[in-house]
Amino acid sequence: MRIAFQGVHGAYSEAAAEKHFGRKNRFIGCYNIADVFSAVERGDVDFGFVPVENSIEGPVTQTYDSLVNGKLFVHGENIIRISHCLIGFGGRKLRNISGVYSHPQALAQCSRFIHRNRMVEIPFYDTAASAKHIKDEGLKDFGAIASERAARAYGLSVIMRGIENDRMNYTRFFAISREMEAHDGKGTKSSFAFVTTNKPGALYNAIGCFVKNGINMTYLQSRPIIGKPWNYIFYAECEGSMKSRPMSRACEELAKNAKSFRFLGSYAKAKVRV
Amino acid sequence: MRIAFQGVHGAYSEAAAEKHFGRKNRFIGCYNIADVFSAVERGDVDFGFVPVENSIEGPVTQTYDSLVNGKLFVHGENIIRISHCLIGFGGRKLRNISGVYSHPQALAQCSRFIHRNRMVEIPFYDTAASAKHIKDEGLKDFGAIASERAARAYGLSVIMRGIENDRMNYTRFFAISREMEAHDGKGTKSSFAFVTTNKPGALYNAIGCFVKNGINMTYLQSRPIIGKPWNYIFYAECEGSMKSRPMSRACEELAKNAKSFRFLGSYAKAKVRV
Numbered sequence: 404m405r406i407a408f409q410g411v412h413g414a415y416s417e418a419a420a421e422k423h424f425g426r427k428n429r430f431i432g433c434y435n436i437a438d439v440f441s442a443v444e445r446g447d448v449d450f451g452f453v454p455v456e457n458s459i460e461g462p463v464t465q466t467y468d469s470l471v472n473g474k475l476f477v478h479g480e481n482i483i484r485i486s487h488c489l490i491g492f493g494g495r496k497l498r499n500i501s502g503v504y505s506h507p508q509a510l511a512q513c514s515r516f517i518h519r520n521r522m523v524e525i526p527f528y529d530t531a532a533s534a535k536h537i538k539d540e541g542l543k544d545f546g547a548i549a550s551e552r553a554a555r556a557y558g559l560s561v562i563m564r565g566i567e568n569d570r571m572n573y574t575r576f577f578a579i580s581r582e583m584e585a586h587d588g589k590g591t592k593s594s595f596a597f598v599t600t601n602k603p604g605a606l607y608n609a610i611g612c613f614v615k616n617g618i619n620m621t622y623l624q625s626r627p628i629i630g631k632p633w634n635y636i637f638y639a640e641c642e643g644s645m646k647s648r649p650m651s652r653a654c655e656e657l658a659k660n661a662k663s664f665r666f667l668g669s670y671a672k673a674k675v676r677v
Numbered sequence: 678m679r680i681a682f683q684g685v686h687g688a689y690s691e692a693a694a695e696k697h698f699g700r701k702n703r704f705i706g707c708y709n710i711a712d713v714f715s716a717v718e719r720g721d722v723d724f725g726f727v728p729v730e731n732s733i734e735g736p737v738t739q740t741y742d743s744l745v746n747g748k749l750f751v752h753g754e755n756i757i758r759i760s761h762c763l764i765g766f767g768g769r770k771l772r773n774i775s776g777v778y779s780h781p782q783a784l785a786q787c788s789r790f791i792h793r794n795r796m797v798e799i800p801f802y803d804t805a806a807s808a809k810h811i812k813d814e815g816l817k818d819f820g821a822i823a824s825e826r827a828a829r830a831y832g833l834s835v836i837m838r839g840i841e842n843d844r845m846n847y848t849r850f851f852a853i854s855r856e857m858e859a860h861d862g863k864g865t866k867s868s869f870a871f872v873t874t875n876k877p878g879a880l881y882n883a884i885g886c887f888v889k890n891g892i893n894m895t896y897l898q899s900r901p902i903i904g905k906p907w908n909y910i911f912y913a914e915c916e917g918s919m920k921s922r923p924m925s926r927a928c929e930e931l932a933k934n935a936k937s938f939r940f941l942g943s944y945a946k947a948k949v950r951v
Contacts, residue, residue, distance in 0.1 A: 458906035528800040603893040632732035
C-alpha cells in the first residue's frame with residue numbers, strides 16, 4: 404500500500420504510520436497536512452496518516468480543518484509517545500553544541516534541557532528537516548532536536564535521548580481514507596462534524612442528542628468557519644459505532660436540528676491510551 | 678502606563694495594543710506569550726495585551742494555556758483586521774522579489790499571491806522579525822510579509838498591500854491584568870475556566886448550568902491538561918456580567934459540580950465584531 408504522511412524522511416509521523424500499517428508499505432512524505440489530504444483525494448495513495456492531537460500542545464488544527472471541510476473519512480487511530488533526542492555530527496559531545504535547530508513546539512518541549520545547557524535556540528519549520536539542515540550545511544557546532552529515526556535518516560548521531568521536559572508526551576494520529584469506515588464491536592469510536600444554528604443553547608441541545616441516547620462524548624473541538632468570523636464548526640468523538648441503534652438515533656436527531664452534519668467514520672480506538 | 682505585547686516592534690499585537698490603550702503609553706515587546714503573562718504577574722507592566730483567536734487560524738493556544746493555568750484576569754477585549762503587506766527595500770518592484778520570509782501562518786494566508794507570483798516561501802518565526810531580518814541581512818531580492826507598521830519600523834517600503842487570500846481576517850485580543858475586572862451593563866461578556874468530572878454527560882451538565890439560567894454561551898474551547906494526557910480544561914465565554922444574579926447562580930452551580938472552576942473576569946465586549 405501507499406501511505407502519505409506530512410514531513411520529510413525521519414519524521415515522527417513516518418514512525419507512527421509504520422507502527423499503524425506495518426513496515427512493508429511505501430511511505431510518501433508531503434510538504435504539509437493539506438497535501439496529505441489532497442494525495443488521498445486524488446487517489447495517488449491508499450491512505451493518509453496525520454497527527455490529530457498532542458497531549459501537550461493540543462489539537463493539530465490543520466488536520467481538523469481538512470477533515471471537517473473535506474470529503475475523506477477516519478479509517479483508524481493510533482498513538483505514539485514522542486521522545487526528543489539531541490542529534491549532531493558523530494563524535495560531537497554535549498559540551499560542543501552551542502545552539503539547536505528545531506520546530507518551535509519541540510524547542511518549547513525541551514526548554515529546560517536547552518536552558519540548563521545554555522544553548523541558543525534556532526526555530527526551524529520541521530524537526531526532521533532541522534536534522535537534514537545541520538547535516539547539509541555542515542553545522543558541526545549545532546544540534547537538532549528530532550527523533551532517533553531522523554538521526555539514522557541523515558547519518559547523524561544521537562548525543563542525548565529523552566530531553567523533553569515532560570515524559571507524558573503523546574501524539575494521536577488518524578489514518579484517513581476515501582472509503583467510509585464503519586467498524587463495530589468493543590472499543591469502537593465514531594467521529595462527526597456539525598454546525599449548530601445561532602440560537603442560544605444550540606450547542607447544549609446538540610450534545611444532548613448524544614447524552615439522551617446514552618452515548619458518551621469523549622472529545623469536542625471547535626474550528627472557525629473561514630469567511631464567517633466568529634462562526635464555528637464542531638468536531639466530536641463518541642464511544643460506540645454508527646451501526647448501533649442509539650448512535651444512529653442520536654445522529655438523526657442532531658442532523659435534523661443542525662445547520663450541517665457529517666459522519667466521519669467509526670473505527671477501532673487506539674490501544675495505547677497512555 | 679506600561680503594556681507588554683508579544684513580538685518585536687512593528688508587530689500586529691503592538692498596533693492592536695495602541696488601538697486599545699491609546700498611543701500615549703509605553704509598549705514593551707516580549708519574546709513569547711508566556712513572557713507577557715510573567716511580566717504582568719511580576720508587576721513589571723500594568724497590562725499585557727495578547728492575541729486570543731484569529732478568524733481563520735482559530736484559537737491562540739499559548740494564550741489559553743497561560744490564562745486557564747495562571748492567576749491573571751481578562752480586563753478588556755479588542756479586535757483588529759489583519760491586512761498583510763509585501764515589504765521590501767525601497768525602489769524594489771514586485772518582479773524583483775524572488776522569495777518571501779514570514780511566519781508560516783502569514784505565508785498560508787497569502788498562498789494565492791505567493792503562487793501567482795512564483796515566489797519561494799521561507800518560513801520564519803515572526804512576521805515583523807522577518808522584515809527586520811531582510812533589512813539586517815541586506816536581502817534585496819527578498820520580501821517579507823508583515824504589517825505596514827513593520828515596514829515603517831525597519832525603514833522598508835510597502836511593495837503591495839492587502840495580499841491575503843481572504844479579507845475576512847480578524848484577530849481578537851485580550852488585555853490581561855492582575856486585578857479582577859467586574860464590568861457591568863449592556864455588551865458585557867464573562868470568561869471562565871473549568872475542569873469537569875470524568876462522568877459521562879459532565880460537559881453537557883456544565884453547559885446546562887448556563888443554559889438553564891438563561892445565559893448564552895458564545896465560545897467554548899478545550900485545552901489539554903499537561904501531564905494528564907486526554908484530560909481537558911475548558912475555557913468558556915458567556916454574555917452578561919458576573920454582577921447579575923443569573924450569572925452568579927450559574928457559576929455557583931457549575932463550581933459545585935466541577936473538579937475546578939475559576940472566574941476570569943467580566944469585561945466590555947469588543948465593538949468591531951466584523
